[in-house]
Amino acid sequence: MTMESMDVESQPDDSQQSKRFQSLQYRYLSVYLVVMGADWLQGPYLYKLYQSYGFDLVKIAFLFLTGFVSGAIGGTAAGSLADSWGRRRGCLLFCVTSFISLLLRLGNNYPLLFISHILSGMAASMQYSVFEAWYVAEHTAENLPGDWMARTFGKATFLNGLVAIIAGIVANGVVDLWGYTAPFIVSMGLVTVAAGIISSSFAENYGEMSTGKIQLTRTLMEGLQALWRDSNILILGAAQTAFECAMYIFVLLYTPAIENAAAIYVGTDEKNQELPLGYLFSTMMFAVMMGSLSFQALERRSSSASITSSSSLLLRLISWFTKDRLLISALTLASASFGAMVYNQSASLPILVIAYHVFEFSTGLYYPSLSSLKAEVIPEETRAAVMTLLRIPMNIGVGIIMWHVDDLSTSMMWAICSLMTMSGTALLIIKYKPKLPQQQ
Numbered sequence: 001m002t003m004e005s006m007d008v009e010s011q012p013d014d015s016q017q018s019k020r021f022q023s024l025q026y027r028y029l030s031v032y033l034v035v036m037g038a039d040w041l042q043g044p045y046l047y048k049l050y051q052s053y054g055f056d057l058v059k060i061a062f063l064f065l066t067g068f069v070s071g072a073i074g075g076t077a078a079g080s081l082a083d084s085w086g087r088r089r090g091c092l093l094f095c096v097t098s099f100i101s102l103l104l105r106l107g108n109n110y111p112l113l114f115i116s117h118i119l120s121g122m123a124a125s126m127q128y129s130v131f132e133a134w135y136v137a138e139h140t141a142e143n144l145p146g147d148w149m150a151r152t153f154g155k156a157t158f159l160n161g162l163v164a165i166i167a168g169i170v171a172n173g174v175v176d177l178w179g180y181t182a183p184f185i186v187s188m189g190l191v192t193v194a195a196g197i198i199s200s201s202f203a204e205n206y207g208e209m210s211t212g213k214i215q216l217t218r219t220l221m222e223g224l225q226a227l228w229r230d231s232n233i234l235i236l237g238a239a240q241t242a243f244e245c246a247m248y249i250f251v252l253l254y255t256p257a258i259e260n261a262a263a264i265y266v267g268t269d270e271k272n273q274e275l276p277l278g279y280l281f282s283t284m285m286f287a288v289m290m291g292s293l294s295f296q297a298l299e300r301r302s303s304s305a306s307i308t309s310s311s312s313l314l315l316r317l318i319s320w321f322t323k324d325r326l327l328i329s330a331l332t333l334a335s336a337s338f339g340a341m342v343y344n345q346s347a348s349l350p351i352l353v354i355a356y357h358v359f360e361f362s363t364g365l366y367y368p369s370l371s372s373l374k375a376e377v378i379p380e381e382t383r384a385a386v387m388t389l390l391r392i393p394m395n396i397g398v399g400i401i402m403w404h405v406d407d408l409s410t411s412m413m414w415a416i417c418s419l420m421t422m423s424g425t426a427l428l429i430i431k432y433k434p435k436l437p438q439q440q
Contacts, residue, residue, distance in 0.1 A: 226382050
């Protein structure tokens with residue numbers, strides 16, 4: 001009998017548990033993947049859409065900045081309300097907010113684009129807190145083993161990478177046919193589908209101490225108290241801030257950076273050549289999939305394998321990769337990749353492309369490891385509030401850096417990203433004190 005089968009069969013009522021677990025996974029992932037597909041469709045061509053409207057980097061960065069400020073303020077309030085107002089309602093509110101935001105991006109009107117990013121900032125905070133909070137609450141209510149949540153988050157990240165690959169290819173195709181607004185119209189359709197699935201398959205759940213009334217102040221205060229009481233949450237929040245600040249700066253800069261590098265690499269005669277950004281996006285998302293597959297394989301082995309002193313060094317090394325150490329590895333890889341991006345000057349296009357893919361691989365490790373660790377330490381009654389509060393420093397940090405985007409070179413921005421992720425690595429090492437296994 002394998003260790004994996006022993007791990008499952010050791011649970012009581014295995015057959016019923018597995019069926020409930022698979023049913024819950026299906027409900028969650030069917031919505032999560034549609035929502036993420038709508039998000040990924042926008043990724044390859046958001047910068048190019050605004051460029052086609054005639055906006056320069058500074059104006060585009062200001063729109064991004066607006067979204068992060070909105071996420072820090074309005075998104076925190078909207079996400080926190082989900083604990084008392086209902087997390088299913090919070091998911092539906094995300095769909096409505098996201099749909100309106102996408103609709104406003106279809107026209108070349110800067111004030112409307114400004115409003116669009118206010119709404120998208122609020123939606124982003126809900127997207128990365130309310131859906132996960134809903135799933136964790138349902139997983140707990142079903143009395144499923146807590147360590148099974150890592151399987152869901154790992155599978156979600158893997159399938160999310162697959163969806164992103166498809167989204168990049170679709171985005172490239174529809175842009176070729178109908179122009180830069182086409183991916184955003186398709187995204188509106190997917191958001192509408194997600195709202196329909198939520199309405200028909202999601203049960204409502206609340207924080208355990210909630211009465212179902214809207215109690216924003218109380219929920220936020222309870223969330224702040226939970227943060228203050230548990231240093232584990234604060235450390236994970238700091239790591240999240242470091243990684244996601246760097247990630248969102250990457251989202252803004254990776255297109256103009258690779259266009260500039262390509263112009264240098266191929267020579268002045270081909271500077272105006274259109275890059276296949278959708279296909280590049282798809283290959284980067286394949287790297288995310290590989291990262292998530294690595295997380296699933298390593299985390300499952302580390303939690304189920306019985307390692308003895310006679311085991312080989314390879315098996316002992318595999319067993320070392322617990323969730324906290326995988327998170328440390330993700331931030332370490334991210335820091336190294338941004339360090340390589342710093343040198344994206346003359347004739348370094350291949351290095352830049354490799355660095356992009358290494359960073360996306362680290363993203364595939366990062367999301368399931370962070371989500372699993374947060375699920376273990378954040379209290380259920382204020383889960384959505386705490387998760388949205390943890391995003392405030394990230395929104396502020398990205399906003400500050402983007403405010404100075406006209407004053408800093410791209411290489412300097414990559415260097416800042418490298419230092420941020422390196423600092424997150426240092427905090428996690430201090431907290432978890434990982435030691436490499438040694439052969440005995």
